[in-house]
Amino acid sequence: MARGVLSFPLTSFHEDGSLDPDGFRAHLATQLAAGPGALFPACGTGEFFSLDEDEYRQVVTLAVEEAAGRTPVVAGIGYGWAQAVRFARIAEEAGADALLVLPHYLVAAPQDGLVAQLEQIAARTRLPLIVYQRGQVAFTPASLRRVAALPSVIGLKDGHSDLDRLQRLTLAAPDGFLFFNGAATAEIQARAYATVGVPAYSSAVHAFAPEIADTFFAALRDGDDKTVHRLLRDFYVPFVELRDRVPGYAVSLVKAAARLRGRPVGPVRAPLTDPSATDLAELRTLLTTGLDLVGATL
Template sequence: MTVALDTHEAVLRRLRDGMAGGVLSFPLTSFHADGSLDPDGFRAHVARRIAAGPGAVFPACGTGEFFSLDEDEYRTVVALTVREARGRLPVVAGIGYGWAQARRFARIAEEAGADALLVLPHYLVTAPQEGLVRQVERIAAGTRLPLVVYQRGQVAFTADSLRRIAALPNVIGLKDGHSDLDRLQRLTLAAPEDFLFFNGAATAEIQARAYATVGVPAYSSAVHAFAPEIADRFFAALRDGDDKTTDRLLREFYVPLVELRDRVPGYAVSLVKAAARLRGEPVGPVRAPLTDLSAADLAELRNLLATGLDLVGAAP
């Protein structure tokens, strides 16, 4: 397959410029009460996310419940995102599972008009470094689109493995979800100068300062899916060195949010979706095996969300 290096470089520049100016948005996938896909709800949700001005939009990823979408639903979600983006910002679609299935999703995303792909961790098994590299090589050989590889869970690259995947013409970056700053520093030093890194830890704002110390200031924001006002205010405070605002948002909103998130497995998505519904977003419930919040946890989330919005309103 012919690799369009000029296209990859253009996408890389757009992503880098976008990350310098805003958070990365990971929209939710909208479902009806019966669990079926809600295209109209998703279109409205992703349009509002894009209007809020993120650096890039990543449909059908972890927050978007990629793991629960069939290929037709995936095609719809990516195509609607591309349509709403209208070229104003990069659209990076999630792909995953084994390399053969990842390539199928990559073809669908390419046909739907995505600019790039985020390679989610493979399914179930733990693999040696050689296997992790070969997985990326196989996926990269099956698509013309540039790839950002997500290391999290059972995927963690050594510096030598990072050099090998970064040498592939269409691998342009790495999203990190491990928060192992020693390892991450080694990876950033091993990578080519123009290689893209960003913080993909759950509720990445908690670690944003620490990541910036090893040269990775960009991050994804799940909060942007339901409260872009809070996400953008935190981003601006961190960028501008406004420690007072950063600390207050961390102390009174983000840390309590993480404590609530960590109570139940899967709340990393369920909580975000519940908060979006509280803001009037037509995203519907989560799909099994995830579960929606309990009544008590939902009430706590409602109060926490009000606190976060009040903090933004009071910030200078």
């Protein structure tokens, strides 16, 4: 998975909010054409939290069909462990290769509870598990050792960006345990994560501009600091500043940018809201700038 950007595809909806399978299939095709390291359907960017079980089954099934064995498909699961297991079974039946365990719903929990949550899920699915620590989920090194001892837990995606804590986790983990940078707009912190041994990262930008995401990834990999700096300064930082204006824009802006490029992804579902006309106009200008930087067009 560290050989390419990790793709978190958007889930396509019609204007009335119903699932759009044809639009989703078309979106997947553009994502896969860019050669991502893995495909993560029905996760945060894919609005997992708004999907019912039938929709989830369709989304994961379509991702598996489109990937056709060319790249791993890692489906999101979440809520409490009992519901996570229901989604895990659907993903198994759909042919997913692994599961990303999203932070559980609402409550803060002690370390023993975080470990028990993973134990319950691991005991009820044959698929490998990647744990996502973000929000109320944050493992100590001791807890991570317990989680990593579960045979099916293969990695951790970090969304806290606490590099001191993350370094301690990487040192506590067994050899071969996978770590991923899951910070919002991960490219902003990609260099910092790499310094503690975590070069792999997810990219929301890949969902609407794989040309930008792949150029940044290659520049970072090859030590092309000039290109990395230019893309950070002229595209990624302004994008983050726009993203931070309104709660939920981390998904809404990504979907709006995809629509600006003619991708059939449709609107977001409530409680998210689509960007205002003013923010959409600014997004269009920023997207054009980013594409110009990598020799692509809107």
